[in-house]
Every structure is written in C-alpha cells, then in structure tokens.
Amino acid sequence: MGLGALGAIPAFVVVYFVMAQINVQSPLTPWELACIQGTLMVLLGIPAVTAMVRRKTEDLRNSMWVEAAEALGATRSRIGMRHILPMLKEDLLLVLVNEVILTLCLVGQLGIFGLFLGGTIRYMDPLMYVSRTHEWAGMIGQARTSLQANQWMLAGPLLAYLLAVAGFYTLLRGMEQRYRAGYHNYPKI
Numbered sequence: 001m002g003l004g005a006l007g008a009i010p011a012f013v014v015v016y017f018v019m020a021q022i023n024v025q026s027p028l029t030p031w032e033l034a035c036i037q038g039t040l041m042v043l044l045g046i047p048a049v050t051a052m053v054r055r056k057t058e059d060l061r062n063s064m065w066v067e068a069a070e071a072l073g074a075t076r077s078r079i080g081m082r083h084i085l086p087m088l089k090e091d092l093l094l095v096l097v098n099e100v101i102l103t104l105c106l107v108g109q110l111g112i113f114g115l116f117l118g119g120t121i122r123y124m125d126p127l128m129y130v131s132r133t134h135e136w137a138g139m140i141g142q143a144r145t146s147l148q149a150n151q152w153m154l155a156g157p158l159l160a161y162l163l164a165v166a167g168f169y170t171l172l173r174g175m176e177q178r179y180r181a182g183y184h185n186y187p188k189i
Contacts, residue, residue, distance in 0.1 A: 011044045012109050019110070023120050030118035030133045037117060041103060049095055056091055060084045090179050097172045104165050111137030112144065136161040 019037055026033055060066060066083050074082070107117055111131075114120060118133030128145060131138025139157035146153060 011041065011106055014044060015040055015106065016110060016113060016115060019115055023115050024122050024129070026119050028119070033119045034117055034133070041106060045099055045102070049099065052095060053088065053092070056088055057084055060087050090175075094172065094175055094179075097168055097175065101165060101168045101172065104161075104168065107135075108137045108140065108161060108165075111135075111141035114141055116141060136164070 015037065018040060019033075022028065022036070023033060028036075061079075061084065066079055069079050069083055110116070114129035116129070116131035116133065116138035117135050118131070118138075120138075121130045121132055122128070123130065128142075130142055136157045140154060140161060143150070143154040143157065
C-alpha cells in the first residue's frame with residue numbers, strides 16, 4: 001500500500017481508532033494525552049502539506065529568475081533562501097491557517113463521538129462521557145446526550161467553537177484575497 005493510498009483514509013478514522021484505546025479512562029495526564037493526539041494529527045497532516053510544498057517548490061524552481069540565478073552561479077542554499085522561500089512564505093501561511101481549521105474540525109468530530117482532547121471519563125450509570133479538560137468540543141460532545149432536556153447547555157460551547165472556526169475561515173479568505181490582489185497589481189512578478 002503506497003503513501004497515496006493512505007491519503008484516502010480520513011484522518012478522523014485513524015485518530016479515532018488509535019485514541020479510543022488510550023483516551024477513555026486513561027491513567028495518563030490530560031497534557032500527555034493531548035500531546036499524543038496532537039502528534040498523531042500532525043503526523044497525519046504532514047504528507048498533504050509536504051506534497052503541496054514540493055509541488056510549489058518545483059514550480060518556482062522552473063521559473064526564469066531561479067534559472068537566471070543558477071546561470072550566475074548561485075548555490076542551492078542561496079536559491080532556496082533568496083528566491084524560493086520568500087515566494088513560498090504566503091503559501092505556507094495559508095496552509096498553516098487552513099490546517100488550523102482542519103484541526104478544529106477534526107477535534108470537533110472527535111468530540112461528537114465522545115473522544116475528547118485531553119482525555120475522556122466514562123461513567124457507567126447512566127452511561128455518560130465527560131471531558132477531563134472541559135474544552136469546547138468536549139463540552140459540545142457532553143451536551144449532545146442531554147440535548148432534549150437542556151438545550152441551553154449546548155449553546156455556549158457551540159457558539160464559541162463556531163466563532164473560532166468562522167474566524168479562522170474568514171482570516172483565510174481575507175489572506176487569499178489580499179495575496180490575489182497583490183498578484184493582480186503586479187502580474188509579471
């Protein structure tokens with residue numbers, strides 16, 4: 001199975017099945033569990049980011065100013081630092097904000113399924129899953145079990161979570177429009 005085939009598996013499925021074994025009633029501290037979950041999400045996100053950066057870098061290496069720098073005798077490190085990295089800066093910032101949005105969505109999906117960032121406490125009578133760290137996605141996941149009786153419990157965390165996701169999405173769109181407008185003003189650069 002190649003690396004491309006692993007990209008077809010949603011990150012939610014991988015994180016859920018790995019973390020379900022160690023997250024519920026875990027003897028680990030919330031900080032340790034959050035670090036494990038964060039590391040797992042980062043490892044799952046690296047191939048997509050790497051492929052994008054590689055594709056952009058190859059496009060930039062084929063540009064005329066890089067070929068001119070090579071013809072003038074610039075070293076690989078100088079070309080990377082002076083020509084390619086400054087042009088990648090905007091794309092890397094856009095990828096960072098996009099990955100933050102994807103991570104928030106993934107944490108929210110895990111929260112809905114009772115797998116909370118920092119650990120889950122399971123009570124058996126009645127069956128209930130409670131977040132150890134009381135983060136927004138955890139509070140949304142907890143409130144879904146009492147949705148019929150206490151809708152107000154869901155309002156605060158859900159509103160805060162949606163505002164965070166919408167804020168990062170608005171930031172991403174604004175950055176894209178700003179960069180696009182800059183390229184429109186100077187199309188030959």
